[in-house]
Amino acid sequence: MTAIPRPSLARREHTHTAAASHSGHPISVRFATSSEIDRWDELIVRSPDEGTVYRGRANIDSMVLQGATPVYLIVDGHAVTAFEVAVPLAGALWVLFGPPVLDVHELIRSAQAVAQFAAHHGRVSAVRVRTQLKANPDDADMLRAHGLVRVPTWLDDSTVIVDLSGTQQDVLSRFKKRARKSIRRAEREGVIVDRVAATDDNCRVLYEMLDATSGGRFKIPTLASTTAVFQRHEATGHGQLFLARHHGEVVVGAFVAILGTTALYLGAGSIRKHPGDPTLCGLGESRAAYALQWDIMSWAREQGCIRYDLDGTPSTATIGDAEHPRHGVGQFKTAFSDEITDYLGAHQIAVHTRRAWLIRHLEICAQRIDSSPTLNRLRRRPIRPNPDHVWLHRTRR
Template sequence: MPASRTRAAHVRFATADEIARWDELLLQSPDEGNVYRCTANIDGMAMQGGTPVHLMVGGHAVTAFRVDVPLAGPLWVLFGPPVDDVRELVRSARAIAAFAENYGIVAVRFRTQLKASADHERLLQRHGLVRVPTWLDDSTVVVDLKGSEQDVLSRFKKRARKSIRRATREGVTVDRVPATEENCRILYEMLDATSGGRFKIPTLAISTAVFQRYEASGQGQLFLARHDGEVVVGAFVATFGTTALYLGAGSVRQRPGDPSLCGLGGSRAAYALQWHIMRWAREQGCERYDLDGTPSSATIGDFSHPRHGVGQFKTAFSEEITDYLGAYQIAVNPRRAWLIRQLEIRAQRADESPLLNRLRGRQVRPNPDYVWLRR
């Protein structure tokens, strides 16, 4: 039996020395970790109320957070564990749940880098793991940055290459700017307008602190794109190892208060921004660029999907969609874990209620990728 599988049952808290070397340990994981597990993101989550928990599972560093759920109790939410297959995930989940029971934890949630599979989903369910809302997108587009710039461009769809050239003709400029209070405010206001209440974002103060923390670590860069002298779209990108992540972005809207209509017009500024980001990421030694969130491969063609436009934009840079297995929960205290699940189901139904959303002034459509949550 491989050594990684025999170690999977051993769980402990990381030592002070291991925590000091956390990013180094993460990069030694079988899946090389990701931005969401790194020290800079741990600090950012702590700013938003998460309590970091550093675990060693089967000899690998696993980033987790303790989240207190009113009426139910505390959860551990894990970015990982970095397992090679779904059966190893089951073994690790059971071991972590047994360990967590000693600390009054109600349930443990996992989000690995394993790819989606109907067979794997059924296996997890047979072993008592329940699918739960993910705190990361279940599907994404990852752009291959290897080779020359021409190699990268040649892998884009034709419309992306044409849009990048058009943006140049339109006079669009993209700048790498420091994460000052003012620049962070500019990006935040566009992100807030883009959100329009359709998804949650941290406050301006927290967003600024997170961006500045990444910048200070040398793992982040803020970008602003201008057209006719006005900032029209911006983004913050973080790196970890050889991967860059599209961490947060926003653009101007056609009409104030209407998040559904982008105001970029025909400038193609968003395409120019992405190409500039990719060139920067290559300079940082990155081999891939995670565009962080798209409809799944099963729903990418669904025009009713609330993120249809996002998916069409991102797949212009790479047609391949990566679908992850998603987040799963293993109960430590079955009754309280069941209560958390029921609270989430009801909250999700409220979020998609046509009547409630009319009263809130929100334009929210059901996400067909989350149909499992309504079962």
């Protein structure tokens, strides 16, 4: 199910040169060639920040299945994965997973260069950049001073990354005590973790747990899309579906994908304590989720990974907030590593000023409605405001 990029967004040879980079040379922006697209993963892994699964071809194909349009860019010589998103009455967005810059100065110049390039290609109203730069208040202020405003994106802005280097005992010793005890408890409880093929039936089992875990609290793709995503990653040889059983019943599962030396916790779900109530996990005292993670890490190490990205947690500032809608998730994931990685987040630079402003403010209004405690009580949706969604309060630009 390899996606065929739209020629107008992926194959033209036009090159645009913009402002000088931080190192002094001009930043060039162009569409990738066909041969570059054919070896996209290789180019992504060679990026200064080593890339992520989200920037790889398997994930691009998966996004296409969900209706996204890929844009393959070469920015300052580096492969940059982007998607074009149409916005009714307001043009389109280019959403970049990158560029792979090393500091905020380079990010500003790269964003400006891409925005200038986009102005000549279609009805693009704004460009959004989401790099792997770590959060820094001074950098955030600098971005705002140069016209880049904070916006949401499809990626979490905080995560836990587990160090898989060293021996198996080295990895285990870096866990918190509760994680080590829980892994041993799961073994005594007879929890069994299976690495299974991403068949339609196995994908359905995981999807039903994911759907129950979601319960309307967060959006998930359809069963068909989810199955296609898992099977596409598996077909590359760098994806694995895991199902954990307790007393013969599947109680928790996950799918993990790899790009380079980093494994990503791509999707997961578990049984619920009460049918229809997504807020209470049904794993009880089995500690099956800990056994699942330990087997995932063992598999990732077998594949040559030195990092495991648990993909999403409350930020460093809110990890102790018991009212945070993802508090339980954060407590679970930080059992494997104390360090939370907070990213600088996504920022938007205008291509067409008025249309860019309209897109951002329509989005803010929609998200405020979606996270309103009062409206969610009326709709009987168990959703609480997320204090990490700081873009909801940045309305000055």
